[in-house]
Amino acid sequence: MFYREAGDFKTSYPADAATFPIAFDRWRYFLVIGFAFLVVPFIINDYWEKAILLPFLIYALAAIGLNILTGYCGQVSLGTGGFMACGAFACYKLMTAFPDLNIFFIILLSGGITACVGLLFGLPSLRIKGFYLAVATLAAQFFLVWLFNKVPWFYNYSATGQITAPERTIFGVAVTGPESPAWATYLFCLVFVFVFAWVARNLTRGRNGREWMAIRDMDIAAEIIGVNPLKAKLTAFAVSSFYVGLAGALFFSVYLGAAEVGEAFNIDKSFLVLFMIIIGGLGSIFGSFVGAAFMVLLPVLLKNTLVGSLGWPSDLAQHLQLLIVGLLIVGFLIVEPHGLAQLWRLAKEKLRLWPFPH
Amino acid sequence: MKDMGQGFVTPDGRRIGGPVMEVKNITLRFGGVTALSDISFDIREGEVRAIIGPNGAGKSSMLNVINGFYHPQEGEVWFRGQKRGPMKPHQIAHQGIARTFQNIALFKGMSTLDNIMSGRLTKMKASMFSQAYWFGAAEREETEHREAVERIIDFLEIQAIRKTPVGRLPYGLQKRVELGRALAAEPSLLLLDEPMAGMNVEEKEDMSRFILDVNDEFGTTIALIEHDMGVVMDISDRVVVLDYGRKIGDGPPDEVRNDQAVIDAYLGVPHE
Numbered sequence: 001m002f003y004r005e006a007g008d009f010k011t012s013y014p015a016d017a018a019t020f021p022i023a024f025d026r027w028r029y030f031l032v033i034g035f036a037f038l039v040v041p042f043i044i045n046d047y048w049e050k051a052i053l054l055p056f057l058i059y060a061l062a063a064i065g066l067n068i069l070t071g072y073c074g075q076v077s078l079g080t081g082g083f084m085a086c087g088a089f090a091c092y093k094l095m096t097a098f099p100d101l102n103i104f105f106i107i108l109l110s111g112g113i114t115a116c117v118g119l120l121f122g123l124p125s126l127r128i129k130g131f132y133l134a135v136a137t138l139a140a141q142f143f144l145v146w147l148f149n150k151v152p153w154f155y156n157y158s159a160t161g162q163i164t165a166p167e168r169t170i171f172g173v174a175v176t177g178p179e180s181p182a183w184a185t186y187l188f189c190l191v192f193v194f195v196f197a198w199v200a201r202n203l204t205r206g207r208n209g210r211e212w213m214a215i216r217d218m219d220i221a222a223e224i225i226g227v228n229p230l231k232a233k234l235t236a237f238a239v240s241s242f243y244v245g246l247a248g249a250l251f252f253s254v255y256l257g258a259a260e261v262g263e264a265f266n267i268d269k270s271f272l273v274l275f276m277i278i279i280g281g282l283g284s285i286f287g288s289f290v291g292a293a294f295m296v297l298l299p300v301l302l303k304n305t306l307v308g309s310l311g312w313p314s315d316l317a318q319h320l321q322l323l324i325v326g327l328l329i330v331g332f333l334i335v336e337p338h339g340l341a342q343l344w345r346l347a348k349e350k351l352r353l354w355p356f357p358h
Numbered sequence: 359m360k361d362m363g364q365g366f367v368t369p370d371g372r373r374i375g376g377p378v379m380e381v382k383n384i385t386l387r388f389g390g391v392t393a394l395s396d397i398s399f400d401i402r403e404g405e406v407r408a409i410i411g412p413n414g415a416g417k418s419s420m421l422n423v424i425n426g427f428y429h430p431q432e433g434e435v436w437f438r439g440q441k442r443g444p445m446k447p448h449q450i451a452h453q454g455i456a457r458t459f460q461n462i463a464l465f466k467g468m469s470t471l472d473n474i475m476s477g478r479l480t481k482m483k484a485s486m487f488s489q490a491y492w493f494g495a496a497e498r499e500e501t502e503h504r505e506a507v508e509r510i511i512d513f514l515e516i517q518a519i520r521k522t523p524v525g526r527l528p529y530g531l532q533k534r535v536e537l538g539r540a541l542a543a544e545p546s547l548l549l550l551d552e553p554m555a556g557m558n559v560e561e562k563e564d565m566s567r568f569i570l571d572v573n574d575e576f577g578t579t580i581a582l583i584e585h586d587m588g589v590v591m592d593i594s595d596r597v598v599v600l601d602y603g604r605k606i607g608d609g610p611p612d613e614v615r616n617d618q619a620v621i622d623a624y625l626g627v628p629h630e
Contacts, residue, residue, distance in 0.1 A: 013504040014497055202492035206500060207482040214465050214476050221463035224425060225543065226451030226480035235486070283467065 019201060022352075036190060041183040049182035054255045056296045057189040058247050063276040063288035064200050065243025070274070071282035072204055073236035074216030075125050079137035081269030082144035083241050085261050087114045087248025089154050092163040095176075095253065096156055103168035103175060103253070107192065110249035111242040117144075118241020125233045141270055148261040155261075162260050165253040176253045185254045192246060201285050203239065212236050213283070244273075275325060279332055281341025290340045298324065368405075368595055375403030377436075378547055378579050379424065384433035386419055386603075393419045394430065397605050399598045401547065406573050407581045408594035408611075412623060415600040417583045418460060421549050424581075425457055426450040437547075452480050456545035458536045460552045460583075466525040470535050473524055474510060477542030478503045510538050514568060530561040537568060541576075548572070550582040554589060562586065566593050591615065599623065 008023055010016040020026040044053065062080060069075050090110035094101065121140040125133050148154045155163050167177030174180040175188040203209055211232040214222035219229060252259045259265070272295060280291020299321050306317040336342055350357070366374050377400040386394040394416045401407045409417045422428040424435065426447040435442045437453060445453075456477070465473050482503065488495040511517055514534050519527060524535055533553060540548055553569065554562045570593055572578050584590050590597060591611040599607035599614055601623040607614045614620055 013501045013508075017500065017504070199490045202490055202496070203486070206489040206492070206496050207479060207484060208486060208489055210468075210472060210476040211479060213468055213472070214479075217465035217467050218463050220427075221459065221465065223447040224451060224457055224459075224463075225477055225539065226448050228446075228448045 017205070019205075033194070037187075037194075041187055044182045044186055046182050049186055050255075051300055052296060053186055054189055056292055057186075057193045058251050058255055059273065059276060059296060060289045060292040061193050061196060061250070062244050062247035062273045063280065063292045064197060064285060065240045065247065066273050067277045067280075067282065067285070067288045068200060068204070068212070068243065069236050069240035071277055071284065071287075072209060072216060073212035073233065073240075075122075075233060075236060076130065076134040077137040077240070078134050078267070078270045078274065079121060079140035079144070080244055080273040081265045081267055082141035083114050083118055083244040084248030084251060084269060085144055085148055085265035086117050086241075087111060087245030088252035088259060088265065089148050089163065089261070090114060090245065091249035091253050092156075092165065093154065095166060095168065099166070102170065104170060106168075107246060107249045107253070111246040114245020114248065115238040115242040118237045118244070119234055122234050122237025122241075125237065126230055138267075138270075141267055145261055145265060160260070162258055163252065164258040165256075168253075176257070178257060180254075189250055189254060192250065196243060196246065197285060197289075200243070204285065208232075208235060208239075216283075275329055277339075278337075279328055279339055281339030282337065284338070284341035286344070287339050287341030290344070294340065295325075372404060372574070372595075374405045374595060377401065378403050378438060379581075380436040381420075381424070382434045382436065384420075384423055384430045384435070386416075386423060386428055386430040392603055394423070394600075394603045397433070397600070397603075399605065399608055401579060401581050402596075403579055404573070404577055405579060405595040406569070406593055407579075408590045408597045409581060409583045409600065410585070410587070410590055410597055411600035414602075416603040417600055418551055419603075420600065421457065421551055421581070421583065425455055425549060451543065454543070454546040455549065456540040456543045456547075457549035458533075458540050458551060458553060460555060462529075462532045462536055464524045464532055464536055464539070467523070469521050469523055470516060470527070470538075471507065471511075471520045473535055474507045474538045474542050475503060477539035478507065480543055506544075507542055510541050513541075513571070514538050530557055530564075533557070533561075533565065534568070537565075537572075541572060541578075544576075546579060548578050548580045550580065550584075552583050552585065554584060554586055562589060569593060 008021075010021070015021075018026075020029055040053070062084060066077060066080050069077050087110045090113040091106055094106045094109055095103070098106070121137065124136040128136060149161065155161055165176045167174050167179060169175065170184075170188065173184045175184050204212070211222070211227045214225065214227050215229060215232045215236075222232070223229060248265070252264070256264060276291035276295050277288060278291070279294055280289070281287025302317050302321050302324075303314070306312045306320065307314045332339055368374060379401040380398075381400075382398050384394050384397045385392065397416075397420065409420060411417050419428060423430050426445050426449070429444055437455075465476060468476070482499060484496040484499045511520060514537065516531065516534060516538065519531060519535075524532060527535065537550070537553065540550075550569070554565050557565065566589055569580060569582070573580050582594070594611060596609060597607070597611050597614045598605060599617075599620050606619045606623055607617045609617075
């Protein structure tokens with residue numbers, strides 16, 4: 001009843017193009033942001049931090065990155081894990097080489113380095129499309145993981161081949177390393193996600209976003225209206241890799257603390273993030289969040305209900321999880337390729353007319 | 359009609375200027391097939407130029423040569439008095455040539471508004487960093503172009519479908535949105551590939567009116583391919599006729615209509 005556009009008149013073009021044109025949406029959004037920044041840090045505990053909130057935030061960032069490339073620009077990528085590894089190793093090398101540099105800038109620089117690497121692996125996209133490009137990005141995945149495994153310089157010649165994040169502080173509070181408090185790591189990731197989700201929204205609604213979507217929807221027509229396919233695809237690869245690199249750096253330094261490349265950033269990661277954007281919604285920033293939440297929460301939920309409440313063996317629960325995810329992917333691809341975000345959009349459209357749909 | 363070198367005045371009193379686009383001795387081959395052989399004609403400032411011919415005559419190939427999808431083996435393309443080197447389609451778009459397609463080539467995932475806004479991409483300059491921040495330069499630019507796009511939406515009478523995804527629109531409206539996208543670039547030369555294909559009489563009348571209004575109000579030079587002879591004879595100033603990749607006629611509609619070679623091509627006299 002209160003979810004209405006009627007009476008909410010737009011008197012300027014910026015107001016008409018706002019992210020949340022409906023007042024109720026806007027207030028709900030501010031409420032969620034306010035809750036995330038002002039309430040959660042006071043009630044967070046280690047379990048919520050490690051099991052749910054950090055992975056959710058970090059995967060959301062990676063999913064936004066992949067969504068820019070795949071959902072907005074239409075270039076399928078299976079190299080997400082490799083690019084996350086790239087961000088993680090860039091972060092590690094920078095942390096150890098410049099111990100005095102603030103971790104905030106280190107994370108940003110790691111994103112920048114990953115963007116350059118992504119640009120390089122984006123070059124084949126100018127010649128090949130679809131499945132063939134997917135295979136080319138798969139090569140990026142395996143090559144990068146192999147590289148970080150084989151060249152000891154990347155892991156500072158440590159005996160185990162592992163990389164471990166030293167403790168770094170912001171305003172005197174540790175955000176990496178084993179001693180960092182839950183609220184600090186949470187807030188640190190939240191700031192990145194908040195800022196860069198907003199940036200992604202801005203990029204996708206303006207000139208760049210339209211160029212990407214034009215390439216995705218019909219590349220010939222895009223060229224005819226003056227889009228340079230080379231520039232559009234490479235900027236998509238660079239921006240996307242920047243996001244994935246940020247996510248990789250945060251994943252390693254803040255969340256894991258120590259990582260072994262073949263284990264933390266293998267092909268499973270690429271598929272996981274791809275599933276997130278398919279289930280969440282291709283071409284939607286909101287969908288990236290929903291997809292990340294879904295894929296992070298599903299195993300936790302299954303474990304709690306099946307193993308915790310019903311007493312099933314945990315390996316059965318794990319296999320059931322694979323089964324459910326697989327079914328959902330097939331289901332979404334057939335029924336609703338735009339994912340949960342589209343279902344949400346349809347629900348809102350219905351709600352706007354409720355209870356008088358005609 | 360007088361003084362072909364410097365331009366002429368149409369029967370309804372519009373002044374037609376000098377040539378905007380000249381194609382000279384274009385020959386285009388695909389392997390052993392010659393799609394266009396030795397075609398020359400010009401398109402003059404402010405005119406509506408029709409390209410007609412039976413199926414497979416090479417009309418669409420001609421447009422593809424003009425906007426850079428095909429690169430002819432022989433011949434030259436002159437635009438605004440300058441010989442054009444080998445250019446990519448997106449560079450040609452920046453020179454002020456826009457086009458629509460025979461099969462609608464809209465961006466299906468976007469709304470009508472976004473589709474037409476994307477027609478103005480050649481005019482948008484805000485850097486990536488100012489777009490990431492949005493407030494300031496990027497938002498100002500967006501608003502400025504939105505105003506221009508709203509004028510086109512008014513002109514084409516599609517206000518009601520502004521926010522509708524184009525995939526949901528009926529065929530006739532999609533054609534109109536595509537015209538809107540081409541107009542948004544404020545082209546000096548507009549190429550229309552069968553703008554009225556598959557339309558009913560009413561939709562054809564609407565589209566003809568829009569084409570004439572575009573030509574009249576914005577002074578846009580238009581080259582169009584069309585199969586409906588009634589429409590072609592009514593709205594075009596000069597007609598070029600292609601058949602089997604050769605030019606068989608060129609001139610004002612009345613002249614072309616009575617040309618024996620053109621009649622033969624359409625009525626099917628065996629080729630020697």
